[in-house]
Amino acid sequence: MDVVLVSACLVGVECRYDGASKPSVSLIEQIKCSGVVVVPVCPEQLGGLPTPRAPNEIIGGDGGDVLDGRAMVKDSNGVDRTENFLRGAHQTLAIARLLNTKTAYLKQRSPSCGFGLIKRGKEVVRGNGVTAELLARNGIKIVAVD
Ligand code: SF4
Secondary structure, three states: OOEEEEEHHHHOOOOOOOOOOOOOHHHHHHHHHHOOEEEEEOHHHHOOOOOOOOOEEEEOOOHHHHHOOOOEEEEOOOOEOHHHHHHHHHHHHHHHHHOOOOEEEEEOEOOOOOOOEEEEOOEEEEOOOHHHHHHHHOOOEEEEEO
């Protein structure tokens, strides 16, 4: 049976920075009917960050730049969280490999899970989150969910 990873906040897990979830009713309906095994993951929690936590932002680029050492992640208190984001991305990739996952449904605009768009301050800019970029670089199909 196929296994898909899903950003945990999209399926009702209260793992967001503010301690809330962001369930997508349409995604939940879609995956309930699809017969796949759904594995919820929260890369920021997997990276060792608490919930709730200060919101984070990629500084100086996007997730690809963080992976390549050209950008960093800081929380709203100015604390460098780059190592947490890298750890969470690699932990998520390890889970994907363990389960032979080919597809991940990820929350748009997040500095971890965003794919195509990420939030910067009050703006939304083009780019990928750290985990989305790492999964994509390793051949996993990303479906962005908003
Ligand atoms: S890291 Fe991903 S799964 Fe976790 S709260 Fe943010 S968007 Fe949701």
